[in-house]
Amino acid sequence: MSSRLSARSLRLVVRTFSELCITVGALIVLFVAYVLLWTGVKAADAAEGEIETLHSRWAQEPAALSPGPSSAPSPAPYRDGKPFATLHIPRFGADWEWPVLENTEARTLQKGLGHYSGTARPGETGNFAVAGHRRTYGDPFKDFPRLRPGDAVIVNDGTTWFTYRIAKEPYRTVPTDTAVVDPVPRRSGFEGPGRYLTLTTCEPEWGSSHRLIAWAHLDATRPVSEGKPPDLTG
Amino acid sequence: MYGWIWRHLPGNAWVRGVIALVLVLAVVYALFQYVFPWAEPLLPFGEVTVDGASAGGAGAGQ
Numbered sequence: 581m582s583s584r585l586s587a588r589s590l591r592l593v594v595r596t597f598s599e600l601c602i603t604v605g606a607l608i609v610l611f612v613a614y615v616l617l618w619t620g621v622k623a624a625d626a627a628e629g630e631i632e633t634l635h636s637r638w639a640q641e642p643a644a645l646s647p648g649p650s651s652a653p654s655p656a657p658y659r660d661g662k663p664f665a666t667l668h669i670p671r672f673g674a675d676w677e678w679p680v681l682e683n684t685e686a687r688t689l690q691k692g693l694g695h696y697s698g699t700a701r702p703g704e705t706g707n708f709a710v711a712g713h714r715r716t717y718g719d720p721f722k723d724f725p726r727l728r729p730g731d732a733v734i735v736n737d738g739t740t741w742f743t744y745r746i747a748k749e750p751y752r753t754v755p756t757d758t759a760v761v762d763p764v765p766r767r768s769g770f771e772g773p774g775r776y777l778t779l780t781t782c783e784p785e786w787g788s789s790h791r792l793i794a795w796a797h798l799d800a801t802r803p804v805s806e807g808k809p810p811d812l813t814g
Numbered sequence: 815m816y817g818w819i820w821r822h823l824p825g826n827a828w829v830r831g832v833i834a835l836v837l838v839l840a841v842v843y844a845l846f847q848y849v850f851p852w853a854e855p856l857l858p859f860g861e862v863t864v865d866g867a868s869a870g871g872a873g874a875g876q
Binding site for chain 1: 815816817842845846850853854855857858859860861862863864865
């Protein structure tokens with residue numbers, strides 16, 4: 581009698597335990613699918629929406645009246661978490677286009693690239709610094725290590741195409757090294773003030789122990805009315 | 815656990831199957847909509863900024 585009872589309760593324990601294991605396994609598989617696939621779907625959707633927002637805003641604004649990077653006396657400040665430009669890097673693909681949003685908070689970086697608040701605007705003297713995901717949320721900077729000197733990084737702020745050129749191969753540093761986004765970034769090889777651009781992402785690919793940095797300097801500007809710059813069309 | 819749920823669902827086997835499917839979909843929806851977005855920032859993939867102030871980096875916590 582008691583042996584039958586204990587056999588039954590043992591079976592219950594084993595069955596419950598195995599059901600728990602299966603449940604945890606299913607949860608892990610679902611979470612991996614969420615991180616690898618679903619964040620990408622969400623980010624692509626969000627980025628597309630941000631770019632559409634930009635295009636409709638640019639279509640409404642009398643942008644054509646004030647071409648050129650510095651003709652406006654004092655441009656309106658960028659609004660937190662809102663897009664203000666698109667970034668194009670032909671090295672990452674001919675149709676690689678991501679919106680640049682103001683600030684680098686986690687929620688901003690889920691919708692596109694983030695502009696370090698307080699750093700320069702595109703085309704300004706100083707350092708236009710941008711952060712982006714290397715993995716998850718659409719993997720915008722997946723191919724970051726493939727950047728080479730001379731590669732074009734192109735910014736469109738609605739009035740002007742700014743073509744920057746990568747200065748050197750990506751530089752690996754620690755997360756606290758904020759001098760890499762200084763107006764004259766340390767270790768970039770740039771000397772003296774200039775119109776620079778900095779890209780940052782995580783290193784290693786799936787880790788957070790380091791950061792990967794790429795620097796570029798402004799090479800050419802072109803009013804939007806004159807069409808895409810040669811690096812995007814050729 | 816699952817046997818207990820199955821026994822407590824109403825109706826015949828077909829009705830129970832449909833209810834069980836709806837329950838599973840509801841759980842998956844809740845996970846993708848609420849639980850995973852909360853858990854994902856705990857992973858290190860979001861730390862893409864240089865930030866001297868906080869150890870986690872601006873991309874991590876907020």
